[in-house]
Amino acid sequence: MAAMTPTAPDVTPESGARAAAAPTTRVRTRRRPRLWRGLVLGLGGAYFLVPLVASFVFTVHTPGQGLSFEAYTALLSADGFTESLLLSLGLAAATIALSLLLAVPALVAVRLGAPRLRPVVEVMCMLPLVVPPIALVTGISTVLRWGPDHLSRTPLYQTFLAVQNEDFPVVLVLAYTVMALPFVHRSLDAGLRAVDVPTLVEAARNCGASWPYVMLRVILPNLRSSLAGAAFLTLALVLGEFSIASVLGFRPFAVWIVSISGAQARMSVAVSLLSLLITWLLLLVLSRAGTASAGTPGAPRTSRKES
Secondary structure, eight states: OTTTSOOOOOOOHHHHHHHHHHHHHHHHHHHHHHHHHHHHHHHHHHHHHHHHHHHHHHHHEETTTEEOOHHHHTSTTSTTHHHHHHHHHHHHHHHHHHHHHHHHHHHHHHHHHOGGGHHHHHHHHHHHHHSOHHHHHHHHHHHHHHHHHHSTTSTHHHHHHHTTOSSSOHHHHHHHHHHHHHHHHHHHHHHHHTSOHHHHHHHHHHTTOOHHHHIIIIIHHHTHHHHHHHHHHHHHHHHHOOHHHHHHTOOOHHHHHHHHHTTOHHHHHHHHHHHHHHHHHHHHHHHHHHSOOTTSTTSOOOOSSOO
């Protein structure tokens, strides 16, 4: 019977001390990554927030006079503020729509029918990263000057005039679409690689769905986050672009900020802070639109009953 009864392991003072010290060492090794993580996040937050706080203090504090929010209250009555902001938002919306309308069908068609053309399409979409914006706007301005002189007796003459309308310059939409193609392509290509598009299309077509229905109800809901990312990058590009609009002689929001910076320094800084706030709010809206809810097509659904 003595041989069958299990014996307790020998516990020495040294092994007990090691066992007591083991949890403390584990806690220490677990706390170190958290400490470094918090330190890195704190340094990154200070890198972004300190200049913003300093800019805000510059706009509201006047030496010898104290605090004053005149730089912000005078924005709404500033000449050209509302017009330039609405123009930039309209250009951003048109650029997002046009770039997605061009890129989504092309990338889906290449993935379904001609996978070998994917490198060719990728190179074509990445070319705007190689061409500097100043070279692009030089070519555009040359064409715009050449067109009316040589096509004055053709119907295209009115087209050249229409795309340069100051109320809504379509030429800026075309230029911004070309500049946004690399970012739109990267975002959509990553989303298409994460989804089995051929299987989804084949299943929908076998069920009798038409091609418009397949695009709108099958493919696009599965690319919701990619579409939001592409719109995110395009919006940031359009709101911050200066060189093309300035050379062509138009006045969107970025050009308006630079135009008033010489005469009213505090107001220009206040407008810059306000533009950052507007951009963040719009990007937050786009990021919320990119998250699929449980009731939308393409979102995972949980059953109430578990078998």
